[in-house]
Each structure stands twice: as structure tokens, then as C-alpha cells.
Amino acid sequence: MEEPKVYSLSEISRHTSNKDCWVLIKGKVYDVTDFLEEHPGGEAALLEASAKGDATEDFEYVGHTIKAIRMMSKYCIGFLEGCDASQDTGISGTVKEENEWASLAAKSKHGKKPLVSMNLFEYLLAIFIFVVAFVAWYNLNKASS
């Protein structure tokens, strides 16, 4: 099997243009030149992250989906020297889920709470208030007839 290529930081820092763009994420080096135009987060985000030296923080801050993580292997060209190539870079643990229906249902696009959101205690309290109100209404009705 072919040995993974190992690059120094100074070598990686020579590839920061839109004609030749590498990004370093969690010790892995990605040649994203062909992906610049397709990147849903825009070309500028990748170029800026590339110029920064280590794009890990920016990449994680965005919170890429599993779909994006799967795409990455296609662009991986090697490792930063000193990084253990056999080690799991752990990127998958830092991303948001691909299927975001559950979280979208829980909060709106702007991070606001949904209009109706109750926990068990609130449910029981609502039922209790309803029962008390019903009993009071029933007793009042009975007394007046």
C-alpha cells in the first residue's frame, strides 16, 4: 500500500491561492483547489482558512454535516509532519447531524424556542389546573341549581 504523504507546515503554507489551495484540518492535508467553486460555504471561506495555516478551528466552528465529512476523504492528500497518520482525527465527533429534522423541530431557524414547548411537569400542572377549574365550575353549577 502507498505510504501517506507527509507535509511540513511551510510546504502547506505555499498552497493558499485559488489556483492551488490546501487546507489543514486536524492534522490532515486537503487539496481543495477543485472544490473551491463547489464549496457551499463559498470559495472565500476555504481560501481564508487555507491562509490561516490550520483550518481546524474554522472548520469545527461551522459545524459541518456528516455528508461534508464523508466528502473530505476525496480531497485528502496526506498528513502534517509529526501527526500520527493511523490515528482517527476525530472530526466526526464535532459535527452536527446530517438529519437535522429533530433539532429543527425543537428550535426555529433563528435559534428561538418553539411556541409550544412543555416538559412533563408543565403538562401535569396544566392538567391539574384544568381539573381544579372543572371541579370548581361543577360545584358552582350544582350550588346554583
Ligand code: HEM
Ligand atoms: C475539505 C474540506 C471541506 C469540505 C469537504 C467542506 C464541505 C462543505 C459542505 C458539503 C457544506 C454544506 C453544508 C454541510 O453539508 O455541512 C459546507 C458548508 C460550509 N463550509 Fe465547508 N467544507 C470544507 C472546509 C471548510 C473550511 C475549512 C471552512 C472554513 C471556515 C468551511 C466553511 C464552510 C461554511 C461557512 C459553510 C456554510 C455553512 C452554512 O451555511 O450553514 N468549510 N462545507
